[in-house]
Amino acid sequence: MAQRAVKQERAVRTREALVQAAAEVFGELGFAGASVSKIADRAGLTLGAMYFHFKSKEELAREIVVTxxxxxxxxxxxxxxxxxxxxxxxxxxxxxxxxxxxxxxxxxxxxxxxxxxxxxxxxxxxxxxxxxxxxxxxxxxxxxxxxxxxxxxxxxxxxxxxxxxxxxxxxxxxxxxxxxxxxxxxxxxxxxxxxxxxxxxxxxxxxxx
Amino acid sequence: MAQRAVKQERAVRTREALVQAAAEVFGELGFAGASVSKIADRAGLTLGAMYFHFKSKEELAREIVVTxxxxxxxxxxxxxxxxxxxxxxxxxxxxxxxxxxxxxxxxxxxxxxxxxxxxxxxxxxxxxxxxxxxxxxxxxxxxxxxxxxxxxxxxxxxxxxxxxxxxxxxxxxxxxxxxxxxxxxxxxxxxxxxxxxxxxxxxxxxxxx
Structure with missing residues (x-):
């Protein structure tokens, strides 16, 4: 159970790091200029790790606007x-x-x-x-x-x-x-x-x- | 003199056709998505004819906003x-x-x-x-x-x-x-x-x- 809690906490941190990285990239380049690979790069994550949390840049942009x-x-x-x-x-x-x-x-x-x-x-x-x-x-x-x-x-x-x-x-x-x-x-x-x-x-x- | 007046009138019409074509392209694609060649194409003019009136898409966009x-x-x-x-x-x-x-x-x-x-x-x-x-x-x-x-x-x-x-x-x-x-x-x-x-x-x- 303890290990599961650690995993969950890590997932929350990764998700927040992705939102922050996406915000930086969207803030600099706008939606049209941004790309999933630029966002993953900025977060220091692989594309695979990113897709585990967000399926597309659309989903990241919605997350930023909605929250x-x-x-x-x-x-x-x-x-x-x-x-x-x-x-x-x-x-x-x-x-x-x-x-x-x-x-x-x-x-x-x-x-x-x-x-x-x-x-x-x-x-x-x-x-x-x-x-x-x-x-x-x-x-x-x-x-x-x-x-x-x-x-x-x-x-x-x-x-x-x-x-x-x-x-x-x-x-x-x-x-x-x-x-x-x-x-x-x-x-x-x-x-x-x-x-x-x-x-x-x-x-x-x-x-x- | 009469020929000069005809030329001037034609220049005014060409300029207005370019503004209309640019407005269509900017309206569809935004500033970043538009290009001088797309605008010249839409107006049915060569790039040379376009550059005679407007030096850049920046200048066309300014014309549209300012007027x-x-x-x-x-x-x-x-x-x-x-x-x-x-x-x-x-x-x-x-x-x-x-x-x-x-x-x-x-x-x-x-x-x-x-x-x-x-x-x-x-x-x-x-x-x-x-x-x-x-x-x-x-x-x-x-x-x-x-x-x-x-x-x-x-x-x-x-x-x-x-x-x-x-x-x-x-x-x-x-x-x-x-x-x-x-x-x-x-x-x-x-x-x-x-x-x-x-x-x-x-x-x-x-x-x-």
Whole structure:
């Protein structure tokens, strides 16, 4: 049994090493430019060892895109509007230091090559933000008449566009500032003034566990 | 002189045929997948004839991206907020039928390969929307305290993200609806209620000259 546990642990480590290597290669070359042999090389593994864990580069790319929300875990506990803000800021700060998040942001632009249309990452993030906004509506932070799905789509679309814009102009250095700016424009339409006054921004909200 | 005019007219037509052919190829294959020979083939021209007009595929891609605003000319005359809305809706409807706009939307994702960072298309569109919003502020449609540049960046970022999202989920069929939805969320924060009440949406605002 002990030997089996060692084997399982090794498999988990190998799998994570492959995801990291794939993230590096996708981040540098994009989906089209990457190949399974480049990824196996980068991980220091044989192709056979790689295929044991991932059948194709499509599968690796999906893994990177799908696990993004799990990698964006704000340090502070929060709920409702503050949680939605914390998630977007944690993502914006995290992109600079996390290879897998960075690769995910790049892969988003090519996702029709490896993701089914109904599993796209926009929808995945929209569901997460909408969930926070519904909690905020139940808690009377967000006005009752607000179309929560529409606001969630706007937030996710604006984050996607801001990431592309900021990547070109500042290598993403000003992305957290752009995300805060977005919330400052959107919030007065969406939230009651007392709730807006309580919300916190700034780098401390963007730290990850 | 008459012969010279004929020659000039022919040059203009050849140039436009090259831009159309390049738009088709970029729209299908992206910037990385396109090549000057594929574009010349599509236009039915020799490489020599092509190089007379455009020195590289970079130059063709820049031409397509830079001339986008000139291709988005709303049918209705308007100013201020209504003009900003008309431009975004005309762009959203136009993407479905204009090969060059469609190629431009795709090339935006690869523009760091052919555009200087300070000439990026996000900034180009942000300047256009900011100009409308400043006019709207001068005309007291937009509140005095509003940061016009921040709103313009949000609008352009949200349009970029909406285009990508809508392209995956509906082949861009729901893009105009997403653009209207974005304005409906943003406007109450930005504009005075009487101005919001006057604004028109819908397909008739999205027609081009």
């Amino acid at each position: 993004q929300p799990a990698r964006v875990r704000p340090e502070h506990e929060s709920e409702g509007l503050q949680h939605a803000i914390d998630i977007t800021l944690t993502w914006a700060y995290g992109l600079a230091e996390d290879t897998v998040l960075y690769a995910g942001a790049r892969l988003v632009m090519e996702q029709e090559q490896f993701n089914a249309p109904e599993e796209n990452s926009h929808r995945q993030w929209t569901d997460i933000i909408a969930c926070d906004l519904r909690a905020a509506q139940a808690g009377r932070e967000v006005r009752r008449a607000v179309d929560v799905e529409a606001v969630a789509r706007l937030v996710v679309n604006a984050c996607t566009g801001a990431q592309m814009h900021s990547s070109i102009e500042s290598g993403r250095a000003d992305l957290p500032q752009r995300i805060e700016e977005m919330w400052r424009v959107v919030l007065p339409s969406v939230a009651v003034p007392s709730a807006v006054a309580r919300l916190e921004f700034g780098q401390s909200r963007g730290r990850r566990v | 986008q605003p000139a291709r988005v000319r709303p049918e209705h005359e308007s100013e201020g907020l209504q003009h900003a809305i008309d431009i975004t809706l005309t762009w959203a409807y136009g993407l479905a039928e204009d090969t060059v706009l469609y190629a431009g939307a795709r090339l935006v994702m690869e523009q760091e390969q052919f555009n200087a960072p300070e000439e990026n298309s996000h900034r180009q569109w942000t300047d256009i929307i900011a100009c409308d919003l400043r006019a709207a502020q001068a005309g007291r449609e937009v509140r005095r305290a509003v940061d016009v540049e921040a709103v313009a960046r949000l609008v352009v970022n949200a349009c970029t993200g909406a285009q990508m999202h809508s392209s995956i989920e509906s082949g861009r069929a729901d893009l105009p609806q997403r653009i209207e939805e974005m304005w409906r969320v943003v406007l109450p924060s930005v504009a005075v209620p009487s101005a919001v009440a006057r604004l028109e949406f819908g397909q008739s605002r999205g027609r081009r000259v």
